[in-house]
Amino acid sequence: MSFYAYLFFSDGKCKEALTRYHEIFGGDLEVMTFGDLPPDAQTMPGAKPDHVMHAALKVGDALLMASDDPTGDGGARLGISVSYSAPDVETGKAAFDALCEGGEVQMPWEATFWSPGFGGCVDRWGVPWMVDVESDQSQP
Secondary structure, eight states: OOOOEEEEESTTOHHHHHHHHHHHHOSEEEEEEGGGSOTTSOOOTTOOTTSEEEEEEEETTEEEEEEEOTTSSOOOOTTOOEEEEESSHHHHHHHHHHHHTTSEEEEEEEOOSSOSOEEEEEOTTSOEEEEEEOSOOOOO
């Protein structure tokens, strides 16, 4: 069994956000817009042709999915964070810094008792992130 995050973006920002995540994490990005649907497919009220119906970023065994929310409110994002575990401190710090660009740092990047690197932020699209290092490396 697996659990995956599915994010909803307002104002047609899904493609922009997932493209940036693809730049940060690599992997394979697939994006389907409402305009890509067959003419007889049922769409959501308020959906524009350039809005994302479904996007998936696959990085190894990880999968982050998202779409635009045609209602425009993007849904609640309180009480959750997307968590990324980096293979080393350098990769973690680089991902954290990139996610923070244009966003807000909630907890600065630093060594903790559970990880040689950890930080929290809300990115420029309003998505909360936690970034840590998955191994027991020496403290930075």
